[in-house]
Amino acid sequence: MELFLQLTLTGLTNGAILALAALGFVLIYKASDVINFAQGEFLLIGAYLIYAMVVQFGLHWTLGMVITLLIAILLGVLIERLILRPMIGEPLISVIMVTIGLSSLLRAVVSTIWGNLPQAFPSFIPTQAVQILGAKVGADRLWAIGIAMLMLLVFNLFFSKSKEGIAMRAVADDQTAALSMGISVSHIFAWAWALAAVSAAIAGALVANIVGVGPELSNFGLRVFPVVILGGLDSIPGAIIGGIIIGLLEAYTGGYIGQGLNQVLPFIILILILMIRPYGLFGKEIIERV
Amino acid sequence: MISGIYYTSYEQDMALRKTPAQRIRLAILILLLLSFPFFASRYYLTLANQIGIAVIGAIGLNILVGYTGQISLGQGAFMAVGAYTAGILTAHYGVPWWASIPVAALFTALVGTFFGLPSLRLKGLYLAIATLAAQVIILWIVTHWKAVTGGVEALVVPTPKLFGVKMNTDFNFYWVIWGTAVLITIMTVNLFRTHYGRAFVAIRDQDIAASVMGIDLFRYKLLAFAISSFVVGLAGALLAHYRTIVNWERFTMDVSVTYLAMIIIGGLGSVTGSYLGAAFMTLLPALITNLGRAMKASFPAIEGLIPFIQLAIFGLVIIIFLIFESEGLNKIWKDIKDYFRLWPFSY
Numbered sequence: 001m002e003l004f005l006q007l008t009l010t011g012l013t014n015g016a017i018l019a020l021a022a023l024g025f026v027l028i029y030k031a032s033d034v035i036n037f038a039q040g041e042f043l044l045i046g047a048y049l050i051y052a053m054v055v056q057f058g059l060h061w062t063l064g065m066v067i068t069l070l071i072a073i074l075l076g077v078l079i080e081r082l083i084l085r086p087m088i089g090e091p092l093i094s095v096i097m098v099t100i101g102l103s104s105l106l107r108a109v110v111s112t113i114w115g116n117l118p119q120a121f122p123s124f125i126p127t128q129a130v131q132i133l134g135a136k137v138g139a140d141r142l143w144a145i146g147i148a149m150l151m152l153l154v155f156n157l158f159f160s161k162s163k164e165g166i167a168m169r170a171v172a173d174d175q176t177a178a179l180s181m182g183i184s185v186s187h188i189f190a191w192a193w194a195l196a197a198v199s200a201a202i203a204g205a206l207v208a209n210i211v212g213v214g215p216e217l218s219n220f221g222l223r224v225f226p227v228v229i230l231g232g233l234d235s236i237p238g239a240i241i242g243g244i245i246i247g248l249l250e251a252y253t254g255g256y257i258g259q260g261l262n263q264v265l266p267f268i269i270l271i272l273i274l275m276i277r278p279y280g281l282f283g284k285e286i287i288e289r290v
Numbered sequence: 291m292i293s294g295i296y297y298t299s300y301e302q303d304m305a306l307r308k309t310p311a312q313r314i315r316l317a318i319l320i321l322l323l324l325s326f327p328f329f330a331s332r333y334y335l336t337l338a339n340q341i342g343i344a345v346i347g348a349i350g351l352n353i354l355v356g357y358t359g360q361i362s363l364g365q366g367a368f369m370a371v372g373a374y375t376a377g378i379l380t381a382h383y384g385v386p387w388w389a390s391i392p393v394a395a396l397f398t399a400l401v402g403t404f405f406g407l408p409s410l411r412l413k414g415l416y417l418a419i420a421t422l423a424a425q426v427i428i429l430w431i432v433t434h435w436k437a438v439t440g441g442v443e444a445l446v447v448p449t450p451k452l453f454g455v456k457m458n459t460d461f462n463f464y465w466v467i468w469g470t471a472v473l474i475t476i477m478t479v480n481l482f483r484t485h486y487g488r489a490f491v492a493i494r495d496q497d498i499a500a501s502v503m504g505i506d507l508f509r510y511k512l513l514a515f516a517i518s519s520f521v522v523g524l525a526g527a528l529l530a531h532y533r534t535i536v537n538w539e540r541f542t543m544d545v546s547v548t549y550l551a552m553i554i555i556g557g558l559g560s561v562t563g564s565y566l567g568a569a570f571m572t573l574l575p576a577l578i579t580n581l582g583r584a585m586k587a588s589f590p591a592i593e594g595l596i597p598f599i600q601l602a603i604f605g606l607v608i609i610i611f612l613i614f615e616s617e618g619l620n621k622i623w624k625d626i627k628d629y630f631r632l633w634p635f636s637y
Contacts, residue, residue: 035419083609086613087612087613090616092361092414092418093355093361093550093558094554094612094616096361097551097554098608098612100547100608101604101606101607101609101612102609103605104547104601104602104604105601105602105605105606106605107601108598108599108600108601108602108604108605111597111598111601112598112599116598222422222426222543225419225422225423226423233415259434260430260433260434263430264426264427264430267423267426267430268423268427270419270420271420271423271427274408274412274416274419274420274423275408275411278411278412
């Protein structure tokens, strides 16, 4: 029972972080139909930026976080403007490959600046163990769940209340109709990339606090695929629930079965979901016409 | 005055080499291929062999991605299947190396067809993600099925010998690799003159329209997966016997991405493009390494940065090609030819 609780809490934390990483992925796909293979690198950059701010420049973590987020916004907008905008109307494979190229480039830049070795990270969120129903869990993990939930709530409010959020949903629904209503689609794309970079940077900072920074953080880019396919590529609630389900499954298989099965199980689920219900739990079914 | 190439008969249109210039270029290329190992140094011979294997792999991927329009991110894993099958057959079961290569290719075709099954329901993006999952799952099996593959430890393959001659020297294996490459080239070029190849292209252009025209989508998509992974498996098997060591790290997701980059930079749906892309993506890292070493004297710090510079330029090259010349090197090569053919009135 204690193990079960322990695994559940670990799974929820990992799930929350996965959900945050997946959120950016879904935002971009929803607004512009682009699959972002560089999402993991966004997370990596977020983690290294906060590392640089707190450790290398010695800033307080709140200030460091603000600067990190500003840089993330700038990066997202720049990438959209310089790399993704020329890809509008290009075939799918070009769009996929351009984000893959981008991921190599970003990874190389990060490794050039910060090297290739994992770095310990002085936790800015308290890490002492907390007892919950007999299971011990680091306070930072609880914080991670809390922050992730808060972020998801904020994003949800953004989409339901703010003008930009509603405009984004309009663009996702029908670009031509949105254009004719006076919405600037290119601004919305920039918004989507900026928000994706922000959510990835926050996820990166959370991961960095729990496990430290290192180049292998970019693996999150691959790990979000089962999450978004399970939840539905264009669904924000799907990203959250998908993230939590995958996080829990990974923790349970890792804890009870082991043998590294937790690395591959999400991808087996991914294939099963694709075979049974390709649009995921909450995604919109697309009917194609010639 | 020539204004373009026009055909006056069906035979002309179907010919593989349509103009005298094309025949001359082919003859020069063949001469170059035949004479290259006799004057090249060992370093360049190794590069040529790497390019040869890359050419086979790139053609295999291009059959699936470029000609049939089924995006695959599982290239690395399919090469791993070919390499491990060939390696295990020779190392554990004593199958002669030359016999293990076709068997490995056939087995890869089987595995590729299995992972092509989702293409019945999925296309485009979703299929790409399914093949990504195939990559992760296959590589996981390779690294965890210790009894057969040796897990994360490298699998050592016995030295290939033919009539008592060691074959895994660069000079001897050159003929094996490039012989296979030429065979595969002839097969592929001809494949797309048959109704199978045309069905593949029809599926790429508009799959629903193709099925309305009477093309059995499921059958032809699976066939494309089978043929493509056969060729890819061949590349993997050759790699196993050439290196005589099989290591899972040579077949990661990065390999899949590199091969996709080859066919995109070379030109999708083009055999010439596969050659150009394979050569470009093999020579580029080698060039960067050499440049880096040459600059070591003036910038000592550069040596440690070489892998990162390679990665950065790799990403940059993909982005630049996609933004400025999405049809790849093959298009540039065509433009150059057109320029000279139509000179001085090339508009």
